Amino acid sequence: MEAFNWSSDIHGNAPENIFNGFLVNHTVLGSGIPSSSSLVLDSERGELVEAPAKLERKGVSTERSIAALKNHSEAERRRRARVNSHLDTLRSVIPGAKKMDKASLLAEVIRHLKDLKRNAAQACEGLMIPNDSDEIRVEEQEEIATLGGWMKNVFVIISCKQQNIEDAEYRQLLAGSVHQALRSVLDRFSTSQDLLGTRKRRRISIFSSSSLEDFLHAWWTTIFCCVELIWQT
Amino acid sequence: MEAFNWSSDIHGNAPENIFNGFLVNHTVLGSGIPSSSSLVLDSERGELVEAPAKLERKGVSTERSIAALKNHSEAERRRRARVNSHLDTLRSVIPGAKKMDKASLLAEVIRHLKDLKRNAAQACEGLMIPNDSDEIRVEEQEEIATLGGWMKNVFVIISCKQQNIEDAEYRQLLAGSVHQALRSVLDRFSTSQDLLGTRKRRRISIFSSSSLEDFLHAWWTTIFCCVELIWQT
DNA sequence: CAAGACACGTGATTC
DNA sequence: TGAATCACGTGTCTT
Numbered sequence: 001m002e003a004f005n006w007s008s009d010i011h012g013n014a015p016e017n018i019f020n021g022f023l024v025n026h027t028v029l030g031s032g033i034p035s036s037s038s039l040v041l042d043s044e045r046g047e048l049v050e051a052p053a054k055l056e057r058k059g060v061s062t063e064r065s066i067a068a069l070k071n072h073s074e075a076e077r078r079r080r081a082r083v084n085s086h087l088d089t090l091r092s093v094i095p096g097a098k099k100m101d102k103a104s105l106l107a108e109v110i111r112h113l114k115d116l117k118r119n120a121a122q123a124c125e126g127l128m129i130p131n132d133s134d135e136i137r138v139e140e141q142e143e144i145a146t147l148g149g150w151m152k153n154v155f156v157i158i159s160c161k162q163q164n165i166e167d168a169e170y171r172q173l174l175a176g177s178v179h180q181a182l183r184s185v186l187d188r189f190s191t192s193q194d195l196l197g198t199r200k201r202r203r204i205s206i207f208s209s210s211s212l213e214d215f216l217h218a219w220w221t222t223i224f225c226c227v228e229l230i231w232q233t
Numbered sequence: 234m235e236a237f238n239w240s241s242d243i244h245g246n247a248p249e250n251i252f253n254g255f256l257v258n259h260t261v262l263g264s265g266i267p268s269s270s271s272l273v274l275d276s277e278r279g280e281l282v283e284a285p286a287k288l289e290r291k292g293v294s295t296e297r298s299i300a301a302l303k304n305h306s307e308a309e310r311r312r313r314a315r316v317n318s319h320l321d322t323l324r325s326v327i328p329g330a331k332k333m334d335k336a337s338l339l340a341e342v343i344r345h346l347k348d349l350k351r352n353a354a355q356a357c358e359g360l361m362i363p364n365d366s367d368e369i370r371v372e373e374q375e376e377i378a379t380l381g382g383w384m385k386n387v388f389v390i391i392s393c394k395q396q397n398i399e400d401a402e403y404r405q406l407l408a409g410s411v412h413q414a415l416r417s418v419l420d421r422f423s424t425s426q427d428l429l430g431t432r433k434r435r436r437i438s439i440f441s442s443s444s445l446e447d448f449l450h451a452w453w454t455t456i457f458c459c460v461e462l463i464w465q466t
Numbered sequence: 467c468a469a470g471a472c473a474c475g476t477g478a479t480t481c
Numbered sequence: 482t483g484a485a486t487c488a489c490g491t492g493t494c495t496t
């Protein structure tokens with residue numbers, strides 16, 4: 001983000017064509033006859049017509065207006081920069097979109113999003129396949145059950161009624177904290193396994209933060225119910 | 234996309250504040266003395282200064298300029314519509330972004346993209362794990378996967394949009410039918426096992442009908458999320 | 467030149 | 482009110 005120097009030659013050189021917006025001065029495009037009124041481009045008829053006289057309190061208000069305009073345009077520039085910054089990171093995330101225009105870039109982003117979502121749904125199908133073991137041992141303690149060397153944890157997350165579940169920030173916070181907590185546990189486990197130098201396979205799968213959030217948001221239109229029937233043949 | 238009527242009251246009502254861009258007419262903000270020259274906001278000094286006289290060929294060129302301007306602004310409007318259309322579809326794709334502003338929406342899109350990509354990588358990594366044992370046989374047929382004598386079914390129940398999911402009767406019916414279907418399958422399996430006189434242990438677990446109904450009933454105040462962490466110790 | 471993409475400052479609107 | 486967002490028409494630069 002480069003610093004911006006507030007000046008009239010905003011594009012690097014002084015603007016030669018002054019008339020901006022709909023307002024055009026007589027001396028610029030008109031008959032050349034000096035007048036106190038200004039011309040406005042009446043687009044409906046495609047003509048230049050007399051602009052209605054503007055009533056305004058003179059004097060002090062002008063400086064305030066100028067300052068307000070300056071703040072306004074600066075804020076707008078910051079807003080544009082924010083949006084464009086995000087567009088740039090998108091350009092860096094989407095492959096082959098380095099120098100795409102905005103519309104094409106967004107179209108590509110949509111394509112990728114749908115592709116990834118479809119893939120994620122497919123990937124989830126193959127998960128959670130238990131390992132084969134002849135010696136099955138079932139232990140149940142509190143909410144933790146181990147089965148043949150496998151352990152299964154079921155987390156039930158209850159919404160806090162104080163909070164509004166439809167609030168995007170709250171959902172994001174919830175999904176993020178859950179994901180982070182699980183991630184830290186898994187990482188701790190992974191490193192402990194690595195430190196032990198075991199060559200045992202491990203299987204780690206969690207819902208991603210976005211998947212979880214998708215679920216939390218879509219829960220009012222869809223019921224996601226996983227019923228597991230596990231039996232030994 | 235609504236049709237746009239090219240007119241000066243572009244915002245639905247006639248603009249009261251005429252001065253646009255940097256050009257301001259004397260009668261608007263100036264001393265009130267009629268003049269042929271116009272005022273320009275010199276932003277560097279924050280003052281209103283005399284605008285330099287604009288040299289232009291009079292007459293025919295003006296109409297061409299007007300037509301060009303009209304085409305230009307129309308094209309620009311089409312371009313904006315294209316971008317905004319994509320932003321709208323993004324709003325419909327990203328959960329909870331229905332009425333987000335552009336910047337926040339794009340930030341959310343980036344979050345989702347990264348999450349989904351990470352998730353996809355994780356899933357691909359996990360899927361390679363199960364078949365590195367000689368005694369493990371993986372068979373995939375239709376939607377049923379068997380792994381080393383274990384079978385796993387995952388049922389995803391989607392609410393019928395025709396029906397009102399908040400209707401208690403419908404929920405009860407749904408829960409009941411699901412439970413009955415599962416029960417019949419399990420019973421059929423049990424009897425077949427009994428007839429065969431096998432002494433193998435079996436593990437059968439389903440959500441009871443009341444549990445499922447509880448879930449369906451309380452879904453608007455609670456989030457039921459099952460996150461499974463399965464790893465081999 | 468035309469046609470398109472962008473950044474700009476602005477008016478309107480909302481909170 | 483003041484801050485923030487959006488659509489608008491425009492100027493400039495690139496195909």
